[in-house]
Amino acid sequence: MYFPYFIIYMVVGFVISLAVFFWALRNGQFKDQQRARFLPLEDEHETPIAKISTFKRYEAYALVLLSLAGLAASGAVLLFALLNANKF
Numbered sequence: 001m002y003f004p005y006f007i008i009y010m011v012v013g014f015v016i017s018l019a020v021f022f023w024a025l026r027n028g029q030f031k032d033q034q035r036a037r038f039l040p041l042e043d044e045h046e047t048p049i050a051k052i053s054t055f056k057r058y059e060a061y062a063l064v065l066l067s068l069a070g071l072a073a074s075g076a077v078l079l080f081a082l083l084n085a086n087k088f
Helices: 003-026 054-083
Strands: none
Touching: 003 054
């Protein structure tokens, strides 16, 4: 009865997860895994604050918008299920 909605919801979530995963691979988020375990042992050095490029700012806005869209979709599915629960 609600299966098509939940299947579409899961497929959309899976596609978004794959898109974010491949974005992370393309941008090198998983490179240099050997260095990551030594980061807590390094001394903290003050680094100058880098100016954020316009592309990175738009990218951050797009990720926030994507997460808000996911939350809205979750709320819509939950609301739809609650409103139609009394009909059967």
